[in-house]
Amino acid sequence: MENRPQPHFPEPDTKPFWDGAKEGELRYQTCNSCSAVNFYPTAHCQKCGAGDLAWRVSKGEGTVYTFSVVMQNRIPGFQELGAYAVAYVDLDEGFRMLTNVIVDGNPLEMVKIGQRVKVDFEKQDTGEYPIPIFRPL
């Protein structure tokens, strides 16, 4: 799918994440005060409230925590897609993100909890930000 909804800006918390996507980087944060992994991105640490966070680049590899194959939807752009898998992926660095797991074949048979996956940045026809999705390793 190459016409996914794009992020909207100005939105200061998530801008560096999406700037990273343009560079092919899956970025996350760690807290310089308490060393917690912080994700989704925020300007404050969600563990301790400190405003001193470092941006890091994930290796982009993780495990499917759970998923659902959407068979019926009324979302513009997704309606024509056929069945697709929405998933929470746990990245090896310790953060969880909502994403799609895209397989070559039927997602009903090919997506599993516990499956190892790797990020891929899907270029979009409309919009400047590539979208991070995951494919089986």
Add this chain to the structure above:
Amino acid sequence: MSQTRQAAIAGIHEYPLRVAPGVSAMQIKAASLKAALDDAGLKWSDVDGLYDAGDGEGGGGLGLAAYLGLKPRVIDTTQVGGSSYEFHAAHALRDIAAGRVKVAVTTYGSTAASSRIAIGTGGRGGGASWQANMEGAYGSTLISNYAMVKQRHMYQYGTTNEQLAQISVATRKHAMRNPEAVKAMQDLQFVGVNEITVENVLESRMVATPLRLLECCMVSDGGGAAVFVSPEIARDIKKKPVWIIGTGEATKYRENGGDITTSAGAQSGPAAFAQAGVTPSEIDIAMIYDSFTITVATCLEDLGFCKKGEVGQFIGDGHLAFDQPGLTINTDGGGLSSNHPGMRGLFLLLEATRQLRGESTSQVNGAKLAVAHGNGGLLGATHTGGTVVLAAD
């Protein structure tokens, strides 16, 4: 039991229609409030506390009092999704106990069906927000979010489709005894307005794996109102008061490494039972927000009716219906088979009240203690849990 009786539900009303073209949400709220005050034998001008979830055009904290023509001394516009009404009951109890309010009301109105709002299969709202920017690109529907909880619950604990289907079967059985629910299913053109079997559920259309159509609540119009009063007022109302003896509030959200199979109810439930001075095993009847089968299953565990991961065995024999021994749920037919206009937390309080008055169409004989547990938002992401323990007079 060392419970205190500081506030009671004195009047209730459920708007009878589930398809109400040409009526506004605000009109449903006003009509329901009048009927609920009549049910209690109270006057419009008796109302001194207004609790509202901001539903209805031009309502909320700024507009609702003006629309209704009320002069409240306390205005509480807590909006936490479908469980807002359990939060309103909690706050009304607090405000009444503190002497700030004597007659508190909450109202609900929605025309989700007539307005053709795609609650379950539509996507997230657009616009620039921290969360929308991280989730908007993936076509995640509300149903797929709950489905991800079911998927993980089945994987982690071995819960089966057959076990969860019993929730749909029991609530449909109750719905068929409730004339308003039957009319709702007819008006919304359900295929087969009749009792259903586990097989019917398992053969129904897959909406988002592993959730099937008959595990998903309907989208209806509807609304209602509840009136909460002080003990002094409760002495003189038309019907027997139903006492609010414990409440709990909580929120939960996507967390790195978090357990998606545990909901906010794991915090709000124990808090409510502790305040009430009762245990889950003493509860006669539970109104649990049945947006989906998995919502009920997860919340039954979190409230302590069984251990985490054991809900499959707990409900496996299908005892949730009113005429079976053991815990009974959702005797009005629930969101699965009676009404779900978007935020059905109010109806949990209304049906619990009917049970404790002896007025339900699927009455549990001698019901003395009830719990109403609302789950608002997305069970597999940001959501709230509101638990209210209620006692018969």
